[in-house]
Amino acid sequence: MTTAMNSQDGMNKQNGGAVASEDLVDLKCVFERPKSLSDKPFHYCPGCSHGTYHRLIAEMIDEFGFMDNTVGICPVGCAVFAYEYFETDMIEASHGRAPAVATGVKRALPDRFVFTYQGDGDLASIGMGEIIHAAARGERITVFFVNNGIFGMTGGQMAPTSLIGQRTTTSVQGRDPRTTGHPIKVCELLSSLEGVAYLARVALTSPKNINTCRKYMRKAIRAQTEDVGLGLVEVLSPCPVQWGMSPGDALHHIEEDVVKEFPPGEFVDKLAGPVKA
Amino acid sequence: MTTAMNSQDGMNKQNGGAVASEDLVDLKCVFERPKSLSDKPFHYCPGCSHGTYHRLIAEMIDEFGFMDNTVGICPVGCAVFAYEYFETDMIEASHGRAPAVATGVKRALPDRFVFTYQGDGDLASIGMGEIIHAAARGERITVFFVNNGIFGMTGGQMAPTSLIGQRTTTSVQGRDPRTTGHPIKVCELLSSLEGVAYLARVALTSPKNINTCRKYMRKAIRAQTEDVGLGLVEVLSPCPVQWGMSPGDALHHIEEDVVKEFPPGEFVDKLAGPVKA
Amino acid sequence: MLEETILAGFGGQGVLMMGKLLAQAAMEEGTSATWLPSYGPEMRGGTANCIVVLSDDEIGSPVSEKYDTVVAMNQPSLQKFESKVRPGGTLLINKSIVPIKTSRNDVNTYYVEANDIAESECGTNRSANVVMLGALQSVRQKLKPDSIEKAIAHAFESKGQNVIDANLKAFAAGMNAIDARETATP
Amino acid sequence: MLEETILAGFGGQGVLMMGKLLAQAAMEEGTSATWLPSYGPEMRGGTANCIVVLSDDEIGSPVSEKYDTVVAMNQPSLQKFESKVRPGGTLLINKSIVPIKTSRNDVNTYYVEANDIAESECGTNRSANVVMLGALQSVRQKLKPDSIEKAIAHAFESKGQNVIDANLKAFAAGMNAIDARETATP
Amino acid sequence: MPAKMQLTKGNEALAMGAIAGGCDCFFGYPITPQNEVPEVLSYELPKRGRVFVQAESEVASINMVYGAAAAGKRAMTSSSSPGVSLMMEGLSYIACAELPCLIVNVMRGGPGLGSITPSQGDYFQACKGGGHGDYHSIVLAPWNVQEMYEFPALAFELADRYRCPAMLLADGVLGAMMEPAEISDDAPPPNVPEKPWATNGRNGRAHKNVVNSLVIDPYGLRDHNLKLQAKYKAMECETRWDTRDVDDAEILVVAYGISARLALSGCKLARKQGIKAGLLRPITLFPFPSKQIAECATNKKRILVVELSAGQMVEDVRLAVNGKVPVDFYGEMGGVIPSPAEVCEKIVEAAR
Amino acid sequence: MPAKMQLTKGNEALAMGAIAGGCDCFFGYPITPQNEVPEVLSYELPKRGRVFVQAESEVASINMVYGAAAAGKRAMTSSSSPGVSLMMEGLSYIACAELPCLIVNVMRGGPGLGSITPSQGDYFQACKGGGHGDYHSIVLAPWNVQEMYEFPALAFELADRYRCPAMLLADGVLGAMMEPAEISDDAPPPNVPEKPWATNGRNGRAHKNVVNSLVIDPYGLRDHNLKLQAKYKAMECETRWDTRDVDDAEILVVAYGISARLALSGCKLARKQGIKAGLLRPITLFPFPSKQIAECATNKKRILVVELSAGQMVEDVRLAVNGKVPVDFYGEMGGVIPSPAEVCEKIVEAAR
Amino acid sequence: MDLCQIHADRCKGCELCVQFCPKHALEMSEERNAAGYHPAVLAHPELCNGCAMCAQMCPETGIEIYRRQKRARQDAVNQG
Amino acid sequence: MDLCQIHADRCKGCELCVQFCPKHALEMSEERNAAGYHPAVLAHPELCNGCAMCAQMCPETGIEIYRRQKRARQDAVNQG
Ligand SMILES: Cc1ncc(C[n+]2csc(CCOP(=O)(O)OP(=O)(O)O)c2C)c(N)n1
Ligand SMILES: Cc1ncc(C[n+]2csc(CCOP(=O)(O)OP(=O)(O)O)c2C)c(N)n1
Ligand code: SF4
Ligand code: SF4
C-alpha cells in the first residue's frame, strides 16, 4: 500500500457522514463528490484531467469554506462549460481575458475569493498580455492553469506550449522551433514579476502528484486570502484525444517527456517568507 | 581629456570627408549626421533621448550598410513620427503591435533588416502579448526599446515601468504598488524565452553609456543578421517634460534612481556562445 | 430528381463517410450534390449526422424541413430523426443495434442487420455503414450502383485493394439485404 | 449679443487662461460662453490658441468662420489668424514682441505693448495676457469689468492675494493702454 | 454642496458626471482626446473609496468592465476611436451577457491612427454593430458640457434598466471645450436597482449565478437573440431627441452632438437669410428617433443631415423617412469642423 | 495538373483557393468553424515555400497581415466572428494605410461567445464599419464551394486593384459543407501588379516608402478621407450580383451567401404554389448592388430579404429602393437555419 | 457494502482507476453504460483496501470511497 | 574653422552639451533661434579639443565635430 489518503490532504471532511452497516464497524465516506462540484457530468473526453482539476478546485473551495464567497471565471477552451460544474457564482470570460475579468471582479469585491481557470491557449497564447499584467499588478486572484500543450477545444492545433516535434493539426510534421519557437514556460516567465506571490507547477499524473497539487493550490489560495499577491498553479495535463494516445499513455508521456520541458516544482513562494503587501 | 571618441565606436566612417583648411592640417569631419537620418528636425521636447536613440539607430544602419535593405516599424507614442526621421522604408504600426507587424514583414522578406522602435507604453503595456510572442517565436527582428517610465505622448500617465512613488497624471499621489503593482522589467521578463538571442539594457545618460549602447545595438542587430533570434536593446531614457525636470536633472534621476530598479547590463547573449538556430 | 437524406449514428460508425460516398457517387454521375455534417461542441464521441442532397438541378438549400430518407444507425438517431421523414419517405434502421421499432406508419421502413451482415461478410462490423449504403441503394436507386462502387474505390484508395474489396463486398451484401418492404409496426 | 474671439500666442504666454477668464466672467454675468482650445500633437512648446464665444442666447457652434476679435500675442499668431477677423472686427496685437503690422485695413487694429506694460506695472511680463485682456475690455466692452475682475480673483484664488492684486493691476493697466483707435498701416 | 455653475471642460464634466452617476469602478487606458477622464477619475474615485484601474490595454479595460459589471457594480471605461475598436469583441460579449455598463467614446479623426481632432466617424460602429452578431448598446450623444455631466448617470440608469451596455458618443471638441455647467462634487448617490443576477458570491443565495454569453444550442441561442431583440424594441420608449424651430421650418436639419451645434448656428444664419430652417437633434442614437423624424418631416421640403463623417447617421434618417422626403447630406471628415456659415450654405442649397 | 472536379469541403476549398490566388503569407489563430483553413494552409503553404504563421491572437494576426501586405505580399488571415471583432482596429488601420489584403470571416452565431453554428450576423461589421472611422473593405459573399475556392483570388485581385482590404464573408455551413468543385492543386501563379509603394527595403529606390495611417493635420486627413471616399465610389464598377427567375417575378427575394441558397429553394417551392418568386443575390456586399436591386424591383410587388440575422442587409435593400417597393424581412438567428419551406411560407405571405 | 463505489453512469472507461489500483481490484466491464462507455467495476471487492487511489485518479469524480471504523470512534479519520 | 560646429537652428536649448563638455567650451546663447529656443554656442573655441562629448549627448544631432590631421594622413582617423 502506498500513500494512503488522509483527510487533511483532500478528503472532504465536512461531507463525511457515517453509513450504517451490519457489523461492529461503520462505513464512513472518506472520498466523495465535493459539495462545490455540481452533479452535472463533465463533457470532457475520457481520461482528460480537466475533470480532475475541477474536482480539486471544488475540494479546496469546500475546505476553505468559500462556496458562498467565490466568483470563478471560466476560459474559452475545453473548459468553457466549467460554469456548469461549480456550485459557486461563475462568469464566462472571452478567450484569454479571464485575468482582466477577474481583476474587475476582485477590485469590485475585494473580500470575495476570485479564481480563474485557464487553458494554455487561453492563458499563454491570446491571453498573454492579461496574465502578465494581472501578475505585475499583483492582483489578488488565484489562477488555475491547465497546460495540456494543445488547443483542445478547436481540434488540436499547436499551442505555444506544444513540445518541439509535437504533431498537431497545424504542425503535422511536428513543431519546428525555427518557425514556431520553443515552448513558453509560464511559471518561468512570470517568476520575475513582483506582484506574483505564489507560482508552482505539478503534473496531474498520480495520486501522489495530485496530493502535491492540493498543497500548491492551498498556497495559491492563501496568496490571495492573505493579501500577498497573485497565485498560480500550473498543472501538466493530458489531452488524450488530441495527442492521439490512450489516457494511460498520455499520463506516461507527461511523466517521461513533458516534465523535461516543464519541470514541476514551486517557482515563487512569498508565503514562506514574511508576508508583505 | 576623457574617453575620446574613436571611429569604431560610432563615428560615421563612411561619411567622413576632408575639409580644406589654410594651414598644414585638414579638418576632417568625424561626427556628423548619419546618412540614414533624414534632415527633418525632431519634434521631441528639449533633452528627450528619442532623438539620441534615433541617431544611434541611423548610425548602425549606416555602419552595417543597411539603408537600402531595412524596413523599420514605428510605434504609437512620442516616436509616432519616427518614419519621418529615417531614410529607410518605414511602417507606422498600431499601438503596441510593432512586433506583429515586424513578424509580417520579416516572414515576407527574410533577407531584409527589420527593426521595431517602441516605447514602454507601447511595448510593455498594450503590446505585451506581441513582444512576448515575437520573442518566444524567436522572430529574427531587432527591437529598440525606449523605457522612459511614462506615457509621454498622451500627457504623462503612469506606465507599467513607472517607479514606485512616481507622480504621473494618473498617479498624482505617486505610484502605489498595492493598487498598481511594481515596475515591469522587460529584459528580466523576456530572458526566460528561448527565442531571445540578445537582450541588454543601458541608460542613455553619458557619452560612455552611449558607446556601450552602440555595442549592444551591434549585437542585437547581429542576432538578426546571423539568424540567431530576437535582439532587444532597452534604453533608459528621460522624459524631462512629463517628469517635470530639466534635461540635465532627468539624466541624473536616471543614474541615481532609475537604474536601481532597472539595472543596466546584458541579460542574454547567445552570440557569445555557439550560434544555434 | 431531388433527393434529401439524413444519415445518422454514433461517432465512429462512419455515417459521415456514408454521406461522402453518396455525394462522391453523385459527382461521378454529374449530378449535383451537397454534404453537410452536423458540427457542434460535442466534437468527440456522441452522435454524428450528415445531410446529403442530390439533384439534377442546381441545389439551393443543403438542408430541408423533411427528408426523403433517413438512415438511423443507432437508437438515439432514430429517436431524433424519425419525425424528419416525409410521409411516404423511407426510413432505414440498423436493426443490429437498434432494439426498438419506429412509431411512424406513414413511411416505408426497412430494418437492416447492418452490423451482423458486415461481420459475417467482412469479418468486422466496421463496414456496417457500407452495408447500409447498399441497402439504401436497393430501395431508393437514385444513383447507379456503379457510381457508388467507384466512390468506394476512390475513398479507400489509400487503404489498399483489400479494404476496397471488403467494402465492395459489404455494399453488395447490403444491396441484397432487403427482400420485402416492411412498414413500421408500432 | 454674439461675440466670437480668437486668442493666440506662444504656449506659456497664457492665452488659454485669457480665454478662460473671459468665459468665467461671462458665466458670472449669466451670459452663455464656450471656450475651445486648439489641441494637437504639438503639445509642448509651439503655439497655442483658443476660441471664446459669448452670447446672450444659447450658443450653437463654438467655432466660426470669421471672428469679431482676434488677439495675437506673438507674430506667428498674427500671421495665422489676422485673416480670420471679420471686416469691421477688432484685431489686438502684442506690440512688445510683434515687430510687424497687420496687412488688414478693414478692421480696427490696436497695438498694445502688453509685455512692457506688464513688466512696468507688475514687474514681470507674465501678466502680459491680463494686460491684453484689459485692453480687449476697453475696446469691445461685451462684459462688465467687474465680472472680469471677479474672474481674475477666482482664477488666482489658490495663488494668494498678491497674485490676484498684481493681475488686477495688470488688467486695469490694460484697460488704460489704448488711447486712440489705430487702424492698420500696411 | 449643491450643484453649482462652474466653467468646466467636457471631459472633466464627464468624469464628475460618472461619479455623480454612481460609477463604482473605472477601467481605462489613456488615449487622446479623452485623457482628462481617467486623469480626474484616478484621483477622485479612490478618494471616495471607489475603484480606478489603469488597464494595460483597451482589450483588458472592456473585460475588466465585464467583470465588475458582472459583480453588480456600476462599471465604465472611456476611450477614443482606435481604442474603442479594440473593445468590439468585449462589447459583443457584454451585450450578449446582458451586463449594464458604460462605454465612453470621445471620437477622433479616423480611420486608422488618423488624428486626434474631433470626428463623428464611429456612428456605425456604435449604432449598427462594430462587434459581431446582432446586438445593440444604448447610445447617448451629448451636445454640451452640461450633458457631458448629466449623461453618464442617465446612461447607467438606462443600462441598469435594460441590462445592456450604454455608450456615450462624444467627440474631441466636446471633450476639450469649456462651458458653464451645473456640476456637483458630492451628488447624492443615485438609486441603483437590485441586481439579483449578479455574480457577487452566493452569500446565502439558494442558487449560483452565472454570467455567460455562450449558448451552444442553436435554438437556445435563437431564443436568446429573440429576447435581446424584444428588449431593443422595448427600449424605443427611451428615445430622446430635441428640436429647435422645427414647426414652421421648410428645411429640417438633423444632426447630433457637436454637429447639432454647428447646425443650430447654421439654421440661425439661414433664417437671417429668410430660409426657414429647424433642427432635430437625436439624443439617443440608439434607439434612434425614426418615428419622430418621420413625423417631423411630413411637412418639410427637404432634410439635411450634417455629420462629421462621410455619411453614417444619414442612412438611419433615410430609413426613417423611407423616400417620403428627400434627404441631403453634408459632412466633413478628418477633424475638420465646418463653420456655421458652411452649414448655412448647404441649407440654402437644399432650400433652392 | 489542371483543375479537377473534387468533392471538397468549403473551408478546404477556401484554403486551396487562397493558394491559387497567390497568397504568399497566412497569419491566423484557430477558431471554429474555420479551422480547416489554417490547418490546410499550415501544411500546403510551407510546402510551396510560402509563409504560414499561427499567430498568438487575432490582434496579432491582423497586424502581421498589415506588415506582410506593407511588404508587398499577398497576405491574408481567416477567423470567425469573435476573432474578427478583435481585428477591427487593425482593419481600420489597413484601410487607412491602403494596404491590399484578405480577411476571411466564416461567421458563427453571436453575439458574444454565442455558438459555432452558422450565422450572418456580421454584415454590419463587414459592410458598415466595425472599426472606427469612414472606411470600407470590398466584401465578397460566396454561396457555394466553388465560390469558396474562386473568391480568394478575386478578393486579392480587387484588393490589389483598389489598394484596400477585401473580406470574404462566409458562414459555418459554407465552411463545413462539401460539394463537387473544380479545384486545382497547382494553379498557375496569378498576375500580381507591381507595388511601387511597398515598404520592402529601398533596394536602390530613390526615395523611401512609408506605410502609414496617421495624418495629423485635419485638412490632410480630410483630403485623405476624400481620396478614400472617391475610391469607394470608383469601386462601384466592381459590383457583382446574380439572379434567378427574376424577370417575371412578382416577389423579389434578396439574400446572400447561404441564405441565398435557402431562398432559391424557397422560390422554387413558391413557384410550385403558383407564386412567381425570383432571387437576387448580392455577390459583392460592398460595393452593394443598390442600383441593380432598385432596377430589378421596379415591377415587383414586394421584396423579401432573407438573412441569418435580425435584419442587417435589409437596411441596404431598403435604402436601395428608397420606399418605392415594400421590403419585408425574414431572419433566423443563433445558428438556426430556416428550411426552404419556411422561406416559401414567407414568400407566400408577402404575395398576399 | 464495498469500500469502493463506482458510479457506472459517470464512468467514461478511461481505465485510469484500473491502472492505478495497487490491489488490482478493478476491471473494465464488458457492458456499456448509457453513454456507451465500458465502465470500470470493482471485480474483486475482497482485494480492495479503500486506499482511494482509484478515486484520486478518476477524472469524472465517479468513485466514492468508504472506510471501516469502530462505531465509537466515528471521527477518527478526521485526525488521520 | 572650429572643431565643434553647432547648428543653432536645430538646437532646442536642452543644455546637455554644455553640461557634458569637459572643457567648458560651450555656453547657452542669450539670443533665440527661429523656434524660440536659446541655442548653445561655442563660447570658447580655444578650449575645445574636438572630443565630441557634446555631439554625443545632443539629442538633436545638432553638432558636428571636426578633427585636425596632417594632410598626408587623411585616413588616420579610420584607424584611431
Ligand atoms: C477570440 C477567440 N479566438 C479564438 C477562439 C477559438 N478558441 C476556442 S478555445 C481555443 C483554444 C483552447 O485551447 P486551450 O486554452 O489550451 O484550452 P484546451 O481546450 O486545450 O483545454 C481557441 C483558439 C475563440 N473562441 N475566441
Ligand atoms: C489603441 C490605442 N490606445 C491608446 C492610444 C493612445 N496612446 C498613444 S501613445 C500612448 C502611450 C505612449 O507611451 P510610450 O509607448 O511609453 O511612448 P512615449 O510617448 O513615452 O515615448 C498611448 C496610450 C492609441 N493611440 N491607440
Ligand atoms: S480535447 Fe483534450 S483537453 Fe479537451 S476535453 Fe478532450 S482530452 Fe480534454
Ligand atoms: S513627452 Fe517625454 S518622451 Fe515625449 S518627446 Fe517630450 S520628453 Fe520625449
Ligand code: SF4
Ligand atoms: S480503493 Fe484502492 S484498492 Fe480499492 S479499488 Fe480503489 S485503488 Fe483499488
Ligand code: SF4
Ligand atoms: S477512472 Fe473513472 S472514468 Fe476512468 S474508468 Fe475508472 S471510473 Fe471510469
Ligand code: SF4
Ligand atoms: S568637442 Fe568636446 S571640448 Fe569641444 S565643445 Fe564639444 S565637448 Fe567641449
Ligand code: SF4
Ligand atoms: S545638446 Fe544640442 S539641443 Fe541641447 S543645447 Fe546643446 S546643441 Fe542645443
Ligand SMILES: [Mg+2]
Ligand atoms: Mg490546451
Ligand SMILES: [Mg+2]
Ligand atoms: Mg514611454
